[in-house]
Amino acid sequence: MYVPYYLLPGITMIELFDLTGKTAILTGGAGGIGRALALGMARCGADILAADLDPDNFKETADAIRALGRQVTVLKVEVTEEQSVSDMVDSALEEFQHIDILVNAAGIAIRKPAESFPINEWQKVMDINVRGTFLTCQAVGKVMIEQGGGKIINISSVRGRFGAPKDYAGYCTSKGAVDALTRTLACEWGKYNVLVNAIAPGTVETDLVRPMLAKPEDAERLKARIPVGHWAMPEDIVGPVVFLSSKASDFISGQIIYIDGGMTAGT
Template identity: 45%
Template sequence: MDEYDFSGRVVLVAGAGGLGGAIAAGFAAHGASVAVADRDGERAAGLAAELAARHRVATAGIVVDVTDEEAVGSMVEAVARDLGGLDVLVNAHGATVRTRAEDLAPADWRRILEVNATGVFLCCQAAGAHMGRSGGGAIVNLSSVRGRFGATFGQTEYSASKGAVDALTRSLAAQWAELGIRVNAVAPTFVETDLTRTVLADERFAASLRASIPMGRWAEAEDVVGPVLFFASPAARFVTGQILYVDGGLTARV
C-alpha cells in the first residue's frame, strides 16, 4: 500500500502563493483532486488549470476572502459539490508586516490577526463541519517558528497570530479526534516566497538569519511539502495535535 497515494481524495489548499502553490502541486503529483482558493481569483484559476494539465487530475480554482465567514462556507460547499467531497484542508494563506511593536498601527495588527488567525479558524470550522458529517479527514495548518518564540526585528503581530494557530491546532485536535479529524501544523522558518521576499531583501538581516540556522540556509517551499503530505496521509493516522518545525535546526538551539 502506497500511503502517499492520494488518488480518490479531495484536497483544499487555502492560499495559492509560493507555499500554497507548491503544496497544491505536491498533492496533485500524488493523484489528489485539488481545489485552490485565494483572494486573487486569477492566481487561483491559473494554478488550478496548470495542475490539471500537468498531472491529469480534477482541479478547481476558487476566489475567497478567508476572513469572510459566508465566503468560507461557500468555498467548502463548492469544493464538496464540484470535486465530490473534502478529505484534506491545508491552510497556507498568510500576511505580515515588518514593523517594531511601538510603531505598529492597530489597523495592521487587526488585519494580520484576521487573516492569519481568524481566517485559519473559519476555514477549519467550515471544513471540520463537513468532515465531521463525512467520517473524518485531515487538516494541516501552516504555522511558523515565530509562533514559538518572538521576533526581535518586528513582526509582533505575525508571531502572535502564529502562536494562536498553534494553540488552535492543539485545541481542535483534542476536540475533533472523536470525529475522525486529525489536526496538525507545519511550522517552517523563513521560506523564500512572495510574502517574505521583501524581508529577505535586507542583506544584513538575511545574512544574520542564515547564520542562526544550523543547516546554513533558510527554507525553500519544497522543504515544506513533504511534511504537509505526511500529516495528510495515512502514514500519520495516529498523529494529531502536533507542531512540526521545518527549520534546519533553528529551534534546537532554543
C-alpha cells in the same frame, strides 16, 4: 473502525503516502507555499481546490495539475468572511462531493515596531491568520465530522513558538494562536477522526519574506541561525504536508512540526 495501516492487506509502503481519490482545499493556494503544495499533493494523486484572495497567480499551477490528469478548481475566497468560506465549502462539495484534506496557507505578515504598531494593522494580521484559519477549520471541520474524518494542516511558523527581536508583534501573536487552535481542535475533534496538525516553517523563499531577504544584513542574520546554512524553498514544505495528509500519519494529531533546517533546535 480504526484499522492501523500495517494491518491493511497488501499495502505497500509507498501507498501509505498515496493521495489518490482524496480532495484537498488549500487556502492561500495561489501563494508561494500554496502553489508548491497544490502541485506536490496533485502529484501524489489528490484533486485540488485552490482558494485565494488573488487567484490569478494560480494559472500555471492549475495547468500543470490538469496535465497530471487531476481535477483542479480555483476560487476567489476571502478567508476572513464567513459567507465566502461557506461558498468555498459548497463549491468543493458540488465539485468533489467530499473534502478529505484542508491546508490553511492563507496568511500575511506586517512588520512594524511593537511600540508603534497601528492597532488596525495588528488586527488585520490577526483577522487573516487566526480568524481566517478558524473560519475555514470550522466550515470544513463540520463536513469532515459528517463524513467520518479528515485531515487539517494549518501553516503556522517558528514565530508561533519564538519571539523575534524586531517587528513581529502581530505575526508572532497570530501564529501562537494558530498553534493553540491546532491543539484544541485536535482535542475536540479526535473523536470524529478529524486530525488537526500544523507545520511551522522557518524562512521559505516566497513573496512574504522577499523584502527581508533582499536586505543583505537581514538575509545574513537569518541564514546564520539556520544550521543547514540556507533557507527553504516552497518545495521543501511538500513532503511534510503530504505526510500529514496521508495514511502514514493516521495516529498523529495536535502536533506542530517544525520545518526549519534545524533553526529551532538551537538558541
